[in-house]
Amino acid sequence: MPKKVETIVLHDSSTPVIGDMEKGGNVVVTSLEYLLAQARANSLWPLTFGLACCAIEMMSTVASRFDLARFGSEAFRATPRQADVMIIAGRLSKKMAPVLRQIYDQMPEPKWVISMGACASSGGVYNNYAIVQGADQVVPVDVYVPGCPPSPDALIYGILKLQEKVKRHKATTFGELRLAEAFNPRGLEEVDV
Amino acid sequence: MGLNKEVIKPILAGFGITARRLKHKKVTVSYPEQLREQYPRTRWRHFLARYENGLEKCIGCSLCAGACPARCIYVEAAENTDEARFSPGERYATRYEINMIRCIFCGYCQEACPTGAIVLRKNFELADYKRESFVYTKEMLLEKYPGESDEPYVGRYQKKDKKEPAGSTKP
Numbered sequence: 001m002p003k004k005v006e007t008i009v010l011h012d013s014s015t016p017v018i019g020d021m022e023k024g025g026n027v028v029v030t031s032l033e034y035l036l037a038q039a040r041a042n043s044l045w046p047l048t049f050g051l052a053c054c055a056i057e058m059m060s061t062v063a064s065r066f067d068l069a070r071f072g073s074e075a076f077r078a079t080p081r082q083a084d085v086m087i088i089a090g091r092l093s094k095k096m097a098p099v100l101r102q103i104y105d106q107m108p109e110p111k112w113v114i115s116m117g118a119c120a121s122s123g124g125v126y127n128n129y130a131i132v133q134g135a136d137q138v139v140p141v142d143v144y145v146p147g148c149p150p151s152p153d154a155l156i157y158g159i160l161k162l163q164e165k166v167k168r169h170k171a172t173t174f175g176e177l178r179l180a181e182a183f184n185p186r187g188l189e190e191v192d193v
Numbered sequence: 194m195g196l197n198k199e200v201i202k203p204i205l206a207g208f209g210i211t212a213r214r215l216k217h218k219k220v221t222v223s224y225p226e227q228l229r230e231q232y233p234r235t236r237w238r239h240f241l242a243r244y245e246n247g248l249e250k251c252i253g254c255s256l257c258a259g260a261c262p263a264r265c266i267y268v269e270a271a272e273n274t275d276e277a278r279f280s281p282g283e284r285y286a287t288r289y290e291i292n293m294i295r296c297i298f299c300g301y302c303q304e305a306c307p308t309g310a311i312v313l314r315k316n317f318e319l320a321d322y323k324r325e326s327f328v329y330t331k332e333m334l335l336e337k338y339p340g341e342s343d344e345p346y347v348g349r350y351q352k353k354d355k356k357e358p359a360g361s362t363k364p
């Protein structure tokens with residue numbers, strides 16, 4: 001008889017969910033999914049998508065003072081095919097919006113989006129004819145980071161929030177709990193699945 | 194010539210630079226465990242201040258909303274009465290909302306406020322999952338600031354329980 005375990009939800013945006021299995025699935029497979037989620041969360045490769053001034057802070061997040069490599073996210077990819085998370089850094093003009101959507105569609109599943117800064121998240125001070133009032137009109141956004149620009153530590157906080165989202169999985173067996181502890185040196189957190 | 198000059202020497206020179214850099218001071222701030230020192234004029238999350246006797250400083254004059262370049266403050270004012278007194282003046286704000294995701298943290302609202310009611314402090318951990326959760330209501334803004342402005346901000350990951358700030362949503 002298969003043991004009842006919670007499954008992970010990798011994505012709650014409009015794109016199809018890959019790890020969304022029926023409850024009460026195979027223990028081996030769910031453990032594998034769990035491992036995959038941990039691995040994914042600790043190696044989120046961002047896509048280089050700097051659109052405006054926020055990109056400067058995104059660059060300095062990777063530099064030695066804040067060092068995004070501590071979270072496995074130092075590999076900024078210039079091609080959507082090799083990226084997991086798109087950091088929309090800067091104001092999104094209406095001309096750029098179709099390009100953003102195309103690049104998002106080219107990214108392989110599972111994929112996530114961080115909207116960095118006031119402009120990308122809501123238009124910010126640019127409430128005018130040229131700027132999309134929030135990138136979530138074009139792509140599903142997982143984490144919003146407010147600020148103009150968000151300082152590198154604020155962006156890292158956003159990335160940590162995204163990691164929490166990717167890792168959402170309740171460890172149900174003893175082995176899974178030990179694994180979860182091994183992958184989370186900062187301590188485990190109770191999550192609602 | 195040859196091998197020695199073109200291969201071994203440059204490699205040794207390169208490792209020499211690495212060895213010299215090893216002695217330099219480390220610049221990395223390991224952020225979630227420790228916070229860097231914030232500059233004195235750092236501006237992040239807003240707070241609405243109170244007087245010592247508990248009355249709100251805000252008098253609902255909307256000057257902050259007028260000064261805001263992003264138009265992200267909404268104020269609705271009403272008259273104080275002797276039975277229901279919220280602020281020392283004639284009027285108080287019944288509704289006070291800031292759209293944090295549109296705010297650019299310029300601090301003009303703080304400059305414009307005649308009573309020093311709205312202040313920007315150093316809580317920078319504001320990222321969240323849902324767009325709706327960024328409209329900070331008066332109750333959220335009246336929350337007591339953890340530590341005064343000259344004290345360092347204590348981040349979420351320094352706290353023992355790692356509890357999320359009030360108003361944050363689940364993924």
Ligand code: SF4
Nearest residue numbers: 053054090117119148
């Ligand atoms: S939020 Fe501020 S820093 Fe970021 S792109 Fe907009 S104007 Fe530039």
Ligand code: SF4
Nearest residue numbers: 261296297299300302
């Ligand atoms: S800091 Fe600037 S943008 Fe933000 S609410 Fe105040 S005036 Fe508006």
Ligand code: SF4
Nearest residue numbers: 251252254255257306
């Ligand atoms: S915060 Fe200050 S400027 Fe804004 S409505 Fe209240 S008293 Fe007026």
